[in-house]
């Protein structure tokens with residue numbers, strides 16, 4: 001059964017001369033519950049916008065986005081924020097951790113916008129990503145790879161149905177990248193969460209059985225003369 005279903009999704013922005021520019025047009029897209037998929041594509045092809053639309057950070061110009069039985073596109077801003085806090089885990093390229101908060105506090109922060117803070121779960125997630133001995137270190141005292149592992153733990157903290165990862169290995173060397181992607185895949189599998197990861201790195205995308213070229217998925221690129229990957 002599809003967890004994520006998208007039909008005729010479009011996003012346009014007003015450009016500098018006041019006209020509208022269509023930057024994303026995805027006729028059909030779906031991801032099954034617990035499924036794992038990588039989206040590849042070059043810089044500027046709309047990958048981040050796609051994840052922002054799915055998570056409700058940005059509202060579409062038209063079209064429908066269903067996550068489970070919720071129509072994300074029909075929710076107001078506050079409801080989308082609440083929906084995201086309860087249902088979506090997000091991993092960013094640049095982590096978005098609170099530098100002066102400990103690893104544990106950062107994971108708990110991922111819970112505080114959702115249902116409730118569960119310290120035992122936060123600790124077990126940090127142990128699961130290999131940071132059991134670093135839970136009281138501030139984010140600023142952790143290596144770049146360790147910070148991204150905290151971000152992975154935080155993304156699973158609210159027991160999401162769907163984890164979105166936006167270039168999660170962009171700041172990491174090869175060894176740390178491998179570890180972060182493996183942890184994301186394993187933790188999502190263990191928790192029954194679906195995983196949608198975007199990356200421009202072929203080695204990362206090739207680790208997924210399901211992969212999509214966003215240059216082909218986003219038909220606005222052809223209209224706007226955009227890049228092909």
Ligand SMILES: Nc1ncnc2c1ncn2[C@@H]1O[C@H](COP(=O)(O)OP(=O)(O)OP(=O)(O)O)[C@@H](O)[C@H]1O
Nearest residue numbers: 013014023041042043044045046047048049050200
């Ligand atoms: N708020 C906005 N206003 C106007 N244009 C925007 C806005 N946000 C994104 N865009 C445009 O949408 C296009 C897609 O941007 P997006 O960040 O989704 O691409 P991307 O594939 O994630 O790129 P990258 O890999 O470099 O992050 C770009 O041309 C960008 O300039």
